[in-house]
Every structure is written in C-alpha cells, then in structure tokens.
Amino acid sequence: MDPGVKQTSAVTRRDFLIMALSLAGVFSAAGLLAPIVRYAFPRAKAEVAARVRVGSTSQVKPLAESLDFEYQETPCSLLQLEDGTYVGLSRVCTHLGCIITWEPDNTRFFCPCHAGVFSPTGEVLAGPPPSPLPTLKVILEGEDIWVEGWNPA
Ligand code: FES
Numbered sequence: 001m002d003p004g005v006k007q008t009s010a011v012t013r014r015d016f017l018i019m020a021l022s023l024a025g026v027f028s029a030a031g032l033l034a035p036i037v038r039y040a041f042p043r044a045k046a047e048v049a050a051r052v053r054v055g056s057t058s059q060v061k062p063l064a065e066s067l068d069f070e071y072q073e074t075p076c077s078l079l080q081l082e083d084g085t086y087v088g089l090s091r092v093c094t095h096l097g098c099i100i101t102w103e104p105d106n107t108r109f110f111c112p113c114h115a116g117v118f119s120p121t122g123e124v125l126a127g128p129p130p131s132p133l134p135t136l137k138v139i140l141e142g143e144d145i146w147v148e149g150w151n152p153a
Pocket of ligand 1: 127
C-alpha cells in the first residue's frame with residue numbers, strides 16, 4: 001500500500017450522519033402524518049354481530065326491572081315492553097355519554113348528568129340528548145333471550 005494514499009471507507013462519517021438524520025426526519029414526518037391520514041381516510045369499522053345471551057324470559061316482566069348487560073363493551077339494558085316484546089338498548093346517553101338508568105316506577109330511562117329522559121324504547125322524551133338510544137336486535141329462542149348486532153340508526 002502506498003503511504004501517500006489515504007484509505008477511505010465506502011461510507012464516510014459525514015455520509016452516515018446525513019443518512020441517519022434523513023431517516024430520523026422521515027420517521028418523524030411519518031409519525032406526524034399518520035394521524036392526519038387516518039383521520040382523512042377512516043377505515044370502515046368491521047361490524048361483528050356477535051350473538052350474546054342476555055338472560056331468560058323468566059327474569060323479566062313488562063316494564064319492571066331491566067336486565068343490564070354489556071354488549072361489545074357498551075353498557076346495555078333489556079326490557080320487556082307492555083305488549084310482551086323485548087327491547088335491548090344502549091345505556092350510554094346520546095348527549096355526553098353518561099350511563100343512564102332504568103326507573104321502573106317512572107317507566108323511563110333517566111340520565112343523571114343533565115336530566116335527559118328516554119322512553120322504554122329509547123326515544124328522547126326530555127332534556128338535551130340529541131338522538132334516541134341505539135337499539136339491539138333481540139332474538140328469542142325458547143326461554144333464552146339473545147342480542148345480535150345493533151339496529152341501523
Ligand atoms: S349526558 Fe345525558 S343528558 Fe347530558
């Protein structure tokens with residue numbers, strides 16, 4: 001090897017630093033842009049209509065106590081109406097998301113946060129809630145009561 005010729009590596013320290021900083025910039029930009037892209041192009045939520053057994057017909061009486069349960073991580077209630085049919089609905093208030101409670105003595109759902117009132121079928125009767133409660137598809141099989149998916153709004 002000629003002592004006057006300085007040996008250089010294929011990638012200089014300067015080139016390496018430029019590449020490393022460029023990569024860091026690209027990852028930072030991607031991290032900042034990802035939420036914006038996700039917001040602009042939301043993925044359709046996969047609607048999985050899981051079937052869940054709520055209880056038995058012997059557990060409910062018309063407009064009496066509700067059967068409370070969770071469906072897809074949403075607090076829900078099941079009621080039997082006066083005509084003997086069943087309604088399953090979300091207990092999450094459509095105003096600001098407080099949990100409503102069934103009041104059998106007043107035959108209504110009541111939201112304690114801002115005095116929202118819903119009918120046994122989830123219609124808004126009073127207060128600030130802007131829309132009815134989402135309802136579930138209720139299926140009867142013998143004495144078993146099941147819910148399977150949300151009804152379209
Ligand atoms: S959160 Fe229910 S009425 Fe406001």
